[in-house]
Amino acid sequence: MGFEKFGRKSFTAVTKVGEYVDKLESGEVYTTHCPKCNKTYFPPRMDCPGCLSGSLEWVKVPDTGKLVTFTNVKYAPTGFEGDLPYLLAVVDFGGFRMFGRLSDSMQGMDIKVGMTVKPVVVNYENGQIAHEFVAAE
Amino acid sequence: MPDKDVAVIGVGQSAFVRGYPGGIRELCFEAYREAMQDAGISSKEIKALIVCCAPEYDKQRSPSSLIDEYLGLNPAPTFMVESLCSSSTTGFAIAYSFIKSGLYDVVCVLGFQKMSEITSQDVQERMGRGADVMWESPYGTSMPAYYAMYAQAHFANFGTQPEDLALVRVKASTYGQLNEKAVYRKKVTFEQVMESGFVSSPLKVMDCCANADGSSCVILASADRAKELSKKPVWVMGVGQSNAPMNLASREHMRGLECARIAGEKAYAMAGVGPQDIDVAEVHDCFTIAEILAYEALGFAKPGEGPSLIRDKQTYLEGKIPVNVDGGLLSKGHPIGATGGSQLRTIVLQLRGEAGAIQVPNAEIGLVHNIGGVGIYGNVIILGR
Ligand SMILES: [Zn+2]
Numbered sequence: 001m002g003f004e005k006f007g008r009k010s011f012t013a014v015t016k017v018g019e020y021v022d023k024l025e026s027g028e029v030y031t032t033h034c035p036k037c038n039k040t041y042f043p044p045r046m047d048c049p050g051c052l053s054g055s056l057e058w059v060k061v062p063d064t065g066k067l068v069t070f071t072n073v074k075y076a077p078t079g080f081e082g083d084l085p086y087l088l089a090v091v092d093f094g095g096f097r098m099f100g101r102l103s104d105s106m107q108g109m110d111i112k113v114g115m116t117v118k119p120v121v122v123n124y125e126n127g128q129i130a131h132e133f134v135a136a137e
Numbered sequence: 138m139p140d141k142d143v144a145v146i147g148v149g150q151s152a153f154v155r156g157y158p159g160g161i162r163e164l165c166f167e168a169y170r171e172a173m174q175d176a177g178i179s180s181k182e183i184k185a186l187i188v189c190c191a192p193e194y195d196k197q198r199s200p201s202s203l204i205d206e207y208l209g210l211n212p213a214p215t216f217m218v219e220s221l222c223s224s225s226t227t228g229f230a231i232a233y234s235f236i237k238s239g240l241y242d243v244v245c246v247l248g249f250q251k252m253s254e255i256t257s258q259d260v261q262e263r264m265g266r267g268a269d270v271m272w273e274s275p276y277g278t279s280m281p282a283y284y285a286m287y288a289q290a291h292f293a294n295f296g297t298q299p300e301d302l303a304l305v306r307v308k309a310s311t312y313g314q315l316n317e318k319a320v321y322r323k324k325v326t327f328e329q330v331m332e333s334g335f336v337s338s339p340l341k342v343m344d345c346c347a348n349a350d351g352s353s354c355v356i357l358a359s360a361d362r363a364k365e366l367s368k369k370p371v372w373v374m375g376v377g378q379s380n381a382p383m384n385l386a387s388r389e390h391m392r393g394l395e396c397a398r399i400a401g402e403k404a405y406a407m408a409g410v411g412p413q414d415i416d417v418a419e420v421h422d423c424f425t426i427a428e429i430l431a432y433e434a435l436g437f438a439k440p441g442e443g444p445s446l447i448r449d450k451q452t453y454l455e456g457k458i459p460v461n462v463d464g465g466l467l468s469k470g471h472p473i474g475a476t477g478g479s480q481l482r483t484i485v486l487q488l489r490g491e492a493g494a495i496q497v498p499n500a501e502i503g504l505v506h507n508i509g510g511v512g513i514y515g516n517v518i519i520l521g522r
Binding site: 006007008009010015042043068072075076077080081090096097098114130 | 256258262265269273275276277286289290338339340387
C-alpha cells in the first residue's frame with residue numbers, strides 16, 4: 001500500500017517498490033540498483049531481468065542531471081486540467097534516466113535541452129507527493 | 138521478385154468519420170463488405186478472423202466474438218489483437234504466420250475503433266494510459282505530450298524547426314482533399330498550421346491528427362488459394378516488428394523511434410530490398426514530427442536529415458519517395474485499431490494501379506510503417522506485386 005499517493009493522480013496502489021513514496025516523504029529521491037549487475041534502474045524495481053535477483057537496493061538519485069527533452073502541456077487529459085500549464089521532461093543522470101515534471105517555477109524560463117536540473121520532492125495540496133526537477137543554475 | 142507465399146486478396150475501409158451513426162458491429166461490416174466485394178469471395182472461404190482494436194473505447198468486452206457473428210463467419214475461430222495504434226498490422230503479422238504455417242489458408246484481419254463514444258479529453262486520458270501507468274501517467278501524460286518531447290529533442294539535436302513540421306501537414310492536406318474517406322478534407326495552409334495554438338509545445342493543434350471512428354479490413358490467402366480466388370494478388374515480401382521500452386526513461390535516446398528502425402531493418406532483410414527500392418510508402422503520421430522520424434527510421438533520409446526531404450518536396454507524389462499520398466493519419470483521422478489496415482489498403486491499391494488521382498506511376502514495391510503508442514510497438518510491412 002501507499003503508492004496511491006504517488007503523482008498528481010495514481011493509478012496504482014500496491015507495489016514492491018512502495019518504499020519509494022516513503023523516501024519521498026522523507027524529502028529524498030531514490031531509485032534501485034542491482035549490485036550484481038552494477039546497474040541502476042529507473043523506474044525503481046525489485047526484480048532484475050539481468051540476474052533474476054528479487055531484492056535490489058535503494059540508491060539516492062544524484063544531485064544533478066541533464067535535461068534530455070521537455071514539453072509544455074497546454075491540453076490536459078481528464079483529471080489533470082487544474083494543473084495546466086505543466087511541464088513534462090526526461091532527465092539523464094548518467095547510466096539511467098528519469099521521467100517527471102519540471103517545477104512550475106520554470107514556467108516562463110528559457111528552458112534548454114542539456115541544461116542542468118536537480119531532482120526535488122513536490123507535495124501537492126491534496127496530500128499527493130512526487131519527484132520533479134528544477135533548474136540548478 | 139517477392140516470395141509468393143502469402144497474398145493480400147482483398148482490402149476495404151469504412152469512411153473515417155467523427156461520429157459513426159451505428160454500433161461497432163455495423164462499423165466493422167462497412168470495411169468487411171468492401172474487402173469481400175474487392176476479393177470477390179464468399180464468407181465460407183474465411184478460415185479465421187483476427188479482430189484488431191484498442192480496448193476501453195466502448196462497452197463491449199471481447200468484441201471479436203460479436204463481430205465474427207455479425208460478419209457471418211461462425212464457426213471460424215476469432216480473437217482480439219491489441220498493440221495500441223498498430224493493432225491491425227500486428228493482426229496482419231499473425232495472419233501471415235497462420236497462412237505460412239498452413240494452419241489456415243484464408244484469414245480476415247478486421248481493425249476498428251469507435252472513439253466518438255467518449256470525449257476528446259477522455260480519449261487523451263486513455264491514450265495517456267497507453268504508457269507506463271505507474272510511473273508516467275500520474276504526471277498527466279498524453280500522446281501529444283510524448284510526441285512533443287520527441288519533437289523537442291529533434292529540434293535540439295538536429296536544428297529541426299516548427300516550419301518543417303508545418304510542411305508535413307500542408308502535404309497531408311494536399312492529398313487529404315482528394316480522399317473521400319478522410320475525416321479532414323479541407324486545404325490547410327502553412328500559415329494556418331503556424332498560427333494554430335499549442336497542444337503541447339512545440340506541437341500545435343494542426344500538428345496533430347484527429348480522433349475518428351472507422352474500420353479497415355484486409356484479407357490474406359495462401360499462394361494456392363490466392364491463385365484460385367484472385368486475379369490481382371499483392372504479395373507479402375517483408376514483415377518486421379519490434380518493441381521499445383514503454384517508459385521514456387528506459388529508452389537509450391530520444392533522437393528517433395528505435396522500434397521503427399529495427400522493424401524496418403527486419404522487414405527490408407526479409408524482403409531482400411532496401412529503402413531505395415520502395416516506390417510508395419504509408420507511414421504513421423499521428424503527429425507531423427512522427428512522419429519526419431519515420432523518414433529517418435526507414436532510411437529514406439539519414440538521421441537528422443528528415444526535414445530536408447519535406448523541404449525539397451521529395452515525399453510528394455512527384456518526389457523521390459512518395460509518402461502518405463492518401464493524406465495520412467493527419468487527414469484521414471486515426472481510429473486506433475483501423476489505422477494499419479487503412480495504410481495497407483492504400484498500398485495494395487497503389488500496387489494494383491488502382492489508386493486513381495494519387496497513383497504513383499508503375500509502383501511495384503510499397504511499405505507500411507505503423508506505430509503503436511509513442512514508439513512502443515513498431516510494425517513495418519513490405520508488399521510487392
Ligand atoms: Zn542483476
